[in-house]
Amino acid sequence: MFMIYEVVIATKKDDRDNKAPIGVYFKDNKIIMHLFYGSHTYYNLLTEDYFSVNVVHPIELVKAVLEDEDDYLYYNKIKSKIPYLKNSYYVIFCKVIGRKFIEKNDIFGKSKMMIVEGEEIDRIYLKNLPKPYNRADGLLVEMAVIYSRLTNKNVKLNEKDKKEFISELNKYFSIIKKVGSLEHKKLAEVMLKEIYNLK
Numbered sequence: 001m002f003m004i005y006e007v008v009i010a011t012k013k014d015d016r017d018n019k020a021p022i023g024v025y026f027k028d029n030k031i032i033m034h035l036f037y038g039s040h041t042y043y044n045l046l047t048e049d050y051f052s053v054n055v056v057h058p059i060e061l062v063k064a065v066l067e068d069e070d071d072y073l074y075y076n077k078i079k080s081k082i083p084y085l086k087n088s089y090y091v092i093f094c095k096v097i098g099r100k101f102i103e104k105n106d107i108f109g110k111s112k113m114m115i116v117e118g119e120e121i122d123r124i125y126l127k128n129l130p131k132p133y134n135r136a137d138g139l140l141v142e143m144a145v146i147y148s149r150l151t152n153k154n155v156k157l158n159e160k161d162k163k164e165f166i167s168e169l170n171k172y173f174s175i176i177k178k179v180g181s182l183e184h185k186k187l188a189e190v191m192l193k194e195i196y197n198l199k
C-alpha cells in the first residue's frame with residue numbers, strides 16, 4: 001500500500017493557471033496521481049508536461065477546491081513557466097513522463113481516469129512556518145472531498161448515498177463550529193451552501 005498525500009497540484013494551459021487538491025503517491029522515485037475525467041487538472045495535464053506539487057496547510061487544500069484564482073508565483077528555470085502557491089511549505093516541480101487511461105467503477109459510478117506519472121526536476125522550500133494541528137483541519141478536508149464528489153457533474157449518486165454524505169457533512173460541521181477558526185467555519189459554510197443549492 002502506498003501512502004496517499006493530499007497536495008495542491010498547480011498547472012497552466014494557454015496562460016490560465018489552475019490549482020486543485022489531489023491525492024498523490026510516490027513510487028520508485030516517481031510521483032503518481034489518478035485524475036478523474038472532467039477536471040481542469042485532467043484537461044491541462046492531457047497535453048501539458050509540467051506541474052507543481054504544493055505541500056500546504058489543509059486550509060489551502062480546501063481553498064483550492066473552491067477557487068482557481070491565486071497570487072501564483074512561477075518557476076521559470078525552464079521554458080514553460082510552472083505556477084506554484086506562495087503559501088506552500090515546499091514545492092516539488094515535476095515533468096510528466098507517463099500517462100495511462102483507465103476506467104474505474106465504484107459507488108460514484110463509472111469514471112474515466114488518467115494516471116499521470118511525473119518525475120521531480122527541482123524543489124524549493126518556502127519560508128512559511130507550519131501551524132499546529134487543529135481538529136477542524138482534517139474535518140474540513142473531509143468535507144471538501146465529499147463536496148467535490150457531490151458537485152461533480154460526472155458523478156451520479158443514489159438518494160441513500162447522497163443522504164449519508166449530507167449527514168456526514170453536518171456532523172463534521174457541528175464539530176468545526178466548536179473547535180475551528182472563523183476561516184474554517186466560513187469555508188465549511190460556502191461548501192454547505194453550494195451543496196444545499198444543488199438539491
Ligand SMILES: Cc1cc2nc3c(=O)[nH]c(=O)nc-3n(C[C@H](O)[C@H](O)[C@H](O)COP(=O)(O)O)c2cc1C
Pocket residue numbers: 006018019020021022023024033034035036037038039040041042061065068141144145148152
Ligand atoms: C482532499 C482532496 C483530494 C482529492 N483528490 C483527487 C484525486 O486524487 N484525483 C482527482 O481527480 N480529484 C481529486 N479531488 C477532486 C478535485 O480536487 C476536484 O474535482 C477539483 O474541483 C478539480 O479542480 P480543477 O477542475 O481546477 O482541476 C480531490 C479533492 C479533495 C478535496
